[in-house]
């Protein structure tokens with residue numbers, strides 16, 4: 001059918017034509033935003049899920065909700081390449097802009113002015129190298145947020161900004177994607193800052209998203225993290241929601257999937273949102289007329305798999321060293337559920353100790369995670385099947 005009218009949207013963070021199955025999480029976020037803005041205690045949200053399940057899409061939607069509720073928002077994304085931007089550099093342009101907006105709304109508000117000075121102190125210490133910060137926004141507030149210890153200074157900065165927001169009857173939402181890429185000190189500084197804010201009932205909420213290893217990282221960093229955050233699990237869609245995700249967008253254009261076409265896509269994709277978009281997209285392009293049939297889907301599957309193999313899976317695979325590739329291939333060989341480290345080592349003909357550094361390296365790269373102590377699983381859905389296609393020869397594993 002007409003490609004120009006294809007409703008499906010495979011891509012990173014691309015809003016889906018139908019945001020299916022996320023009503024509970026969005027409702028939880030809505031309640032948290034409402035409560036925190038009114039100074040009521042509520043946990044901040046850290047959404048956890050594998051690659052391509054729709055975390056970024058949810059963060060965007062929550063940002064929209066927050067703005068609708070009168071929040072000032074900062075949306076940042078931590079990057080894997082840590083030589084790029086550190087947390088202060090990611091946050092500062094947004095906080096600066098928020099304070100300038102709060103300042104513009106009222107001629108002279110002592111809390112806003114103070115927050116600007118605190119921000120200036122923070123900048124002076126964390127030496128942000130951008131043109132933006134050669135322009136001063138205020139004289140520094142000497143002795144606040146300028147100790148050079150991020151864990152102390154970030155809490156003081158957030159407190160000052162949140163006090164300014166409270167005074168201006170608004171809230172601040174700090175939204176952070178790819179949280180698992182922050183280093184220990186940064187994550188721990190954020191947790192401490194949120195701890196201070198929540199004790200004071202100030203209107204600042206953090207909404208974050210990341211890969212599953214985030215939960216352990218936050219817990220290691222501060223044992224009270226679990227009392228500050230809820231970790232909504234963002235996973236594959238239930239069959240009913242997956243059907244909605246496919247059927248509703250085409251129905252808007254007077255097109256239908258047949259029941260067995262839907263069933264086939266749901267079987268193949270296991271309800272993973274990114275894959276649903278990919279299959280929906282190619283099924284639409286393949287079908288000549290409505291309804292989109294099982295035969296159309298079967299043809300589309302060949303194209304969708306090729307597309308995934310060439311992009312989605314391939315880019316991740318290409319980032320691995322040869323020995324990391326062998327490790328993940330051994331994991332794939334064992335099956336599509338979590339596997340014991342010992343079993344993986346055995347497949348490779350090596351000792352657990354020898355492969356331990358490989359495993360940590362792969363966790364750092366966000367390829368695998370540990371769903372339970374000693375277990376290992378892929379963060380990318382259906383990756384094991386790709387690996388079997390990409391590395392058919394398992395004789396090469398040992399060596």
Ligand SMILES: Nc1ncnc2c1ncn2[C@@H]1O[C@H](COP(=O)(O)OP(=O)(O)OP(=O)(O)O)[C@@H](O)[C@H]1O
Nearest residue numbers: 011012013016020051052053054055056057273274
């Ligand atoms: N609830 C949903 N229903 C249908 N499609 C969805 C849903 N959520 C996300 N998608 C689609 O899934 C794809 C991936 O979404 P997104 O980029 O938000 O995932 P992610 O979890 O952030 O992935 P990554 O970990 O790689 O950053 C997009 O094409 C998006 O349109």
Ligand SMILES: [Mg+2]
Nearest residue numbers: 013055056177
């Ligand atoms: Mg994302």
